[in-house]
Amino acid sequence: MKDAAPQPIYLADYTPPAFLIDTVELTFLLNPTATRVISKIRFTPNPNATSKEFFLHGEELTLIRATIDGKEITPEFVEDGLTADVPDAPFTWETEVEIAPEDNTALSGLYMSNGMYCTQCEAEGFRRITYYPDRPDVMAPFKVRIEGTDPVLLSNGNPTASGDGWAEWHDPWPKPAYLFALVAGDLVARDDSFTTMSGKEVDLKLWVRPGDEGKTAFGMQALKDSMKWDEEVYGREYDLDIFQIVAVSDFNMGAMENKGLNIFNTSAVLASPETSTDANFERIEAIIAHEYFHNWTGNRITCRDWFQLSLKEGLTVFRDQQFSGDMRSKAVCRINDVSALRGRQFREDNGPLAHQVQPDSFVEINNFYTATIYEKGAELIGMMKTLVGDDAYAKALDLYFERHDGEAATIEDWVKVFEDSTGRDLTHFRRWYKQAGTPRVAVSDDWKDGTYTLTLRQSTPPTPGQDEKLPQHIPFAVGLLNPNGDEVVSTQILELTEAEQSFTFEGLAAKPVPSLLRHFSAPVILERDSSPEERAFLLAHDTDPFNKWEAGRTLAKDVLVALVTGEDAPLEAYLDAITVMLRDESLDPAFRALTLGLPSQDDLAQTLFDAGITPDPQKIYRAQQTLWQAMAEHLQDHLPRMMAEMDVTEPFAPNAEQAGKRALGLGLLNLLNRLDGGAAAQTLYDKADNMTLRLGALGYLLQAQKGDAALADFRKQFEDDDLVMDKWFSLQVYHAVPDEAADVVEKLSKDPAFNWKNPNRFRALFGALAMNPAGFHHSSGKAYELGADWLIKLDPVNPQIAARMTSAFETWRRYDADRQAMMKAQIERMLNAEGISRDSQEMLGRILNG
Ligand code: TRP
Ligand code: ZN
Numbered sequence: 001m002k003d004a005a006p007q008p009i010y011l012a013d014y015t016p017p018a019f020l021i022d023t024v025e026l027t028f029l030l031n032p033t034a035t036r037v038i039s040k041i042r043f044t045p046n047p048n049a050t051s052k053e054f055f056l057h058g059e060e061l062t063l064i065r066a067t068i069d070g071k072e073i074t075p076e077f078v079e080d081g082l083t084a085d086v087p088d089a090p091f092t093w094e095t096e097v098e099i100a101p102e103d104n105t106a107l108s109g110l111y112m113s114n115g116m117y118c119t120q121c122e123a124e125g126f127r128r129i130t131y132y133p134d135r136p137d138v139m140a141p142f143k144v145r146i147e148g149t150d151p152v153l154l155s156n157g158n159p160t161a162s163g164d165g166w167a168e169w170h171d172p173w174p175k176p177a178y179l180f181a182l183v184a185g186d187l188v189a190r191d192d193s194f195t196t197m198s199g200k201e202v203d204l205k206l207w208v209r210p211g212d213e214g215k216t217a218f219g220m221q222a223l224k225d226s227m228k229w230d231e232e233v234y235g236r237e238y239d240l241d242i243f244q245i246v247a248v249s250d251f252n253m254g255a256m257e258n259k260g261l262n263i264f265n266t267s268a269v270l271a272s273p274e275t276s277t278d279a280n281f282e283r284i285e286a287i288i289a290h291e292y293f294h295n296w297t298g299n300r301i302t303c304r305d306w307f308q309l310s311l312k313e314g315l316t317v318f319r320d321q322q323f324s325g326d327m328r329s330k331a332v333c334r335i336n337d338v339s340a341l342r343g344r345q346f347r348e349d350n351g352p353l354a355h356q357v358q359p360d361s362f363v364e365i366n367n368f369y370t371a372t373i374y375e376k377g378a379e380l381i382g383m384m385k386t387l388v389g390d391d392a393y394a395k396a397l398d399l400y401f402e403r404h405d406g407e408a409a410t411i412e413d414w415v416k417v418f419e420d421s422t423g424r425d426l427t428h429f430r431r432w433y434k435q436a437g438t439p440r441v442a443v444s445d446d447w448k449d450g451t452y453t454l455t456l457r458q459s460t461p462p463t464p465g466q467d468e469k470l471p472q473h474i475p476f477a478v479g480l481l482n483p484n485g486d487e488v489v490s491t492q493i494l495e496l497t498e499a500e501q502s503f504t505f506e507g508l509a510a511k512p513v514p515s516l517l518r519h520f521s522a523p524v525i526l527e528r529d530s531s532p533e534e535r536a537f538l539l540a541h542d543t544d545p546f547n548k549w550e551a552g553r554t555l556a557k558d559v560l561v562a563l564v565t566g567e568d569a570p571l572e573a574y575l576d577a578i579t580v581m582l583r584d585e586s587l588d589p590a591f592r593a594l595t596l597g598l599p600s601q602d603d604l605a606q607t608l609f610d611a612g613i614t615p616d617p618q619k620i621y622r623a624q625q626t627l628w629q630a631m632a633e634h635l636q637d638h639l640p641r642m643m644a645e646m647d648v649t650e651p652f653a654p655n656a657e658q659a660g661k662r663a664l665g666l667g668l669l670n671l672l673n674r675l676d677g678g679a680a681a682q683t684l685y686d687k688a689d690n691m692t693l694r695l696g697a698l699g700y701l702l703q704a705q706k707g708d709a710a711l712a713d714f715r716k717q718f719e720d721d722d723l724v725m726d727k728w729f730s731l732q733v734y735h736a737v738p739d740e741a742a743d744v745v746e747k748l749s750k751d752p753a754f755n756w757k758n759p760n761r762f763r764a765l766f767g768a769l770a771m772n773p774a775g776f777h778h779s780s781g782k783a784y785e786l787g788a789d790w791l792i793k794l795d796p797v798n799p800q801i802a803a804r805m806t807s808a809f810e811t812w813r814r815y816d817a818d819r820q821a822m823m824k825a826q827i828e829r830m831l832n833a834e835g836i837s838r839d840s841q842e843m844l845g846r847i848l849n850g
Contacts, residue, residue: 005845006838008361011307015050017133019043021140022090026130030117030148030184032102035110036064039097039130041140044090052088057081057127057134060109064096066131082131095131104128105757105797113250114209116185117150118263120256123306123365126177137304137408139174150184152207156259158241171259173239174406176302181258183207183246190216194224196238197231203242208270212247215270218281218654219245219288226289229323234397236296245269245288249722250758252800253369254287257294264291267723267760273652275724277692278659285327290320296401304408306365310357310433311411313369314377321378328656331545332590338520338546341379343600345371345523349438350606351810352850353843354463358411358433363842366800372436379523380432386475386493386521387429388422396421428473428497436463439472441496442527447511454478454514455502456494458524464850471499477521480505480512485541491518513537518544532558532570536577545591552578552595556627560604563623565613571627575634582635582642589646590660596631596667598624601773602811609814616816621738621774632671643668643680652690659692666696670703678704685710695727702735725753726764733768733775741775742782749790756794759801766790770808777815781822784809788826791840792833799837806830806843824848 022042029036045052058081066073068084069091075082086093104111109128110119119125127134144155147166156179157171189205190213196202204223206216223245230236240260251265268287271280297319298312325333348354348371355370357377362368385393400417407413411433415426437460446453456476460469474496480489489512494503505512513534517526535558538551555574562569582592599607601624605615632639646665648658672680678701685697698714701707711732718724729748736744748754748765755761769776769783776783787808795802812823830836831844 006363006841008363010361011305011358012360014305014307016048017046017135017138018049018051018053018055019086019133019138020046021133021138023143024140025143025145027145028147028182030101030146030150032112033100035099035101037097037099037130039093039095039132041093041132042090043086043093045088053083054086055081055083055133056131057124058097058131059127060099060104061128061131062098063131064098066093066095068093070094081127097130099129106799107250107252107759108800110182111250113248116187116209116248117148117183118185118246118248119180119182119258120252120263121180121258122178122256123369124178126180129180132177134177135305136176136178136302139176139302139406139408141174142169142171142180144169144171144182146182146184148184150186152183152185152187154181154183154207154244154246154261156181156261158260171240173259173300175259175299176408179257179259179299179302181256181261181263183248183261183263186210187246188213190220192220192224194227194238194243196227198237200237202227202238202240205242205244206269207244207246208266209247212266212270215272215275218271219269219284222285222288223292225285225327226292226323229289229326230293230296230319233322233326234296234319236401238295239300243292245291249760252759252798255291257291257298259295259299262291264288265760267726270723271654273654273690275691275718275721276654277695278654278662280691281654282324282328282659286320286324289323290316293319293323300406301401301404302408304410306362306368307358307360308410309365309368310373310377310380311409311414313374314357315381315414317374317378318381329588329590329660331549332588332594332656332660334519334546335549335591335594337375341371341375341523342603345375346438346525347602347606347811348372348807349376349436349463350461350610352464352813352847353807353810354436354850356434356436360434364803364839366839367803367842376523383432383475383522384418384426384429386477387473387495388418388424392422431470431472435460435469435472436466437461437469439469439474439522439524440527441474441476441517441522441524443514443516444528445514450506450508452480452505452508452512453502454494454505455500456496457500458496459499464846471497473497474522474524476516477518478503479515479518479542479544480508481515481538481541482508482512483510485537487543488512491544493521513541515542515544515547517547519546520550530554532573536573539577539581549591549594552581553599557599557604557607559627560599560620560623561607561611563626564604564608564616564619571630575631578631579635579638583638588660589664590656593660593663593667596664596670598627605773605811605814614816615814617774617777618738618779628671629674632674635668635671636675639668639672639675643672662692662696666693669696669700673700673704678706682706682710691724691727695731699731699735702732707735719753722758722760726760729754729761729764730768733765734772736772736775738772738774738778741769741772742778742780742786745769745783746786749786756790757797759798762790762794762801763805766805766808770805776808777819779818781819784822784826788830792830795830795833795837795840796835799839803837803839803843806840806847809844810847812847 025040027038075084101110101112108125145168146153153167155169157169160170161168187207189207192204194202245262247266247269254268255264293316297315396418399421439458439460442457444455476494476496479491482488535551535555542548559569559574601620604620608615646661681697681700688694701710791802
């Protein structure tokens with residue numbers, strides 16, 4: 001069986017659970033190598049069941065005993081769990097199992113990190129703790145008793161009793177097993193409290209290891225801001241006496257929304273000015289909000305099955321994006337969100353791993369925590385809001401919470417709520433959930449006798465398993481500017497539902513310039529042949545901030561593509577336009593900083609590939625360097641003054657205003673660095689009193705090949721801080737010149753501080769390699785081989801992380817024959833590795849054959 005292709009499971013095969021659970025009581029006798037878990041579960045036959053078979057999931061468990069209504073039984077072990085003969089009436093099931101948290105390197109189930117016990121149960125980790133119907137549509141209230149020598153013993157819900165060496169918890173809200181959590185260790189808390197809108201006092205605790213207390217203030221404030229925001233914007237109040245967050249060093253993802261006891265990767269919660277960058281602060285605020293918001297969108301209303309994952313993730317991402325927009329700059333947040341969507345989701349959607357927001361089948365659910373489920377899912381919700389309007393959206397959400405509170409719901413339930421509350425038929429819109437791939441929208445226009453006509457044509461390229469695509473329902477936001485730059489038609493939403501449609505605008509005095517797909521109103525690729533003059537015009541005049549930025553980005557892209565292909569580049573038009581924008585003090589510095597970040601190398605590779613040109617990673621890299629050099633020379637005389645204007649004189653605060661100034665200052669330093677050989681970067685490194693500037697300066701020193709002394713100094717200062725050392729690792733790889741990237745990684749992989757079993761550290765090194773495309777795709781093939789070596793090594797230890805990181809190879813078909821052959825050989829080598837996990841086997845198979 002071992003080498004057989006793993007079998008997928010299908011949405012169409014869903015059946016309701018045979019048994020429901022009234023109550024669960026768990027007792028944990030903690031021990032690193034032999035923890036005992038005693039479960040007492042009250043089962044009732046489900047009146048709506050189609051089968052009476054009693055089945056419990058279980059994985060890596062040693063069964064000590066099992067009883068039904070107090071009588072010892074011998075269950076039958078089957079694949080993935082056990083079955084038993086049970087009464088056709090309510091009964092009490094008890095088992096005792098033994099598990100070894102210390103040997104659990106997969107970080108799923110109960111495991112140990114830095115001497116503390118913690119759990120991760122989503123998606124299917126609870127079955128590694130005890131025998132249980134580990135599926136999200138089985139919900140139950142939990143009582144938990146923990147016995148152990150650790151000073152702090154935590155679980156979900158409210159604390160009910162405790163004594164020396166034990167603690168009891170009760171979570172009254174029925175929940176699926178994936179939301180279970182337990183933590184035990186030597187921990188200290190930052191305490192605070194929050195008064196909810198109905199006047200209830202909630203205890204807040206942020207637990208960390210002793211020594212990390214100084215990094216908890218920002219996270220606590222973000223939590224309180226999130227609680228307040230969810231009350232004000234969604235009318236959602238918190239529902240327990242206590243809300244806790246625990247920071248854990250070894251964690252597979254960012255964080256987890258366990259009911260009342262969120263568990264966080266230290267990187268997603270610990271923050272201080274000396275050790276965290278502005279980008280870290282922003283991400284931490286967003287993740288704390290995300291996990292908190294799950295309390296309603298995920299926990300109170302959960303998913304019927306994992307095919308509905310985007311029901312909670314898409315909606316919760318949408319909510320955390322709204323929150324960040326309210327806390328910071330809406331325009332800047334939207335631009336960053338769209339850049340991330342294009343960088344990760346478009347890449348996925350245009351390659352072998354493309355899949356539906358609601359998949360029809362999967363092999364390993366852990367492989368479906370993807371940019372498509374999360375970020376594209378969020379875009380679908382944004383489109384629904386655009387289509388029905390803000391008020392109708394608010395009403396629909398009220399109905400959603402009212403109708404489905406306490407349920408395990410489906411995406412269909414979600415869409416139905418919008419139909420019932422607005423009276424709109426969303427049959428056509430539903431296609432967004434079932435059709436993979438990124439639609440292309442080609443735009444042409446016509447001007448005749450005072451009538452302006454926009455013609456939109458949509459098509460979606462085939463994706464694996466889906467050759468034929470139907471037209472989508474696309475909300476397409478448009479505004480029109482007249483030739484002197486005034487807006488003559490303010491933003492309106494065109495609803496594109498057919499393959500081709502024309503829209504006319506009457507009563508205009510002159511041919512307008514269209515501002516298309518404003519605020520990125522749909523996750524599509526816009527195709528429009530436009531002149532550099534038109535792009536520069538929009539960059540100067542567009543009133544939609546997203547499109548103003550977009551005009552600069554497309555112009556930069558035109559320049560870069562021309563530099564790669566050797567065509568005439570509209571360099572002057574770009575440099576003039578960007579200079580005007582950078583010097584426009586009416587614009588937010590954060591916004592101006594974004595215009596200095598060029599389209600990514602990966603984005604350019606995809607763009608060239610789409611245009612029928614085989615991308616050469618080295619040429620793309622050089623084009624970027626050339627353009628930055630040209631910008632530096634063009635702006636030479638202005639740089640020192642512009643940089644000085646971005647100096648922050650007030651004490652450090654991680655707010656959007658200061659962060660914007662730092663971002664622009666560093667963006668300008670990237671240019672100056674190409675003229676002064678690292679002198680200004682060294683000055684900044686020496687005087688920096690915060691991580692944002694220190695790390696920025698260090699990166700530019702590395703770029704100027706002058707980083708050795710600063711790197712050593714940085715290490716000495718931060719040697720004991722894991723999160724900062726992660727930065728030390730990744731920065732060197734990220735800034736390595738293409739010829740040296742693989743060697744740098746190889747050298748660092750031998751560093752005593754390279755603790756490869758820690759996901760953050762592994763990602764710091766190998767994630768950074770994948771983010772250095774010219775280094776990863778070096779013609780020697782060395783980086784491909786090194787990457788594959790390490791994924792093969794990691795896979796048996798932590799299959800979730802290994803499988804996720806195989807996506808570095810997902811773009812292999814884009815490249816030339818030599819690179820394709822080298823990448824394919826490595827993909828096959830990994831696939832044939834002895835004992836390859838189901839997780840990685842699925843990913844690699846899809847990458848190879850998709
Ligand atoms: N539900 C979590 C979130 O989106 C993410 C998550 C899913 C996760 N699976 C996980 C986190 C495994 C850690 C490990 O917030
Ligand atoms: Zn989530």
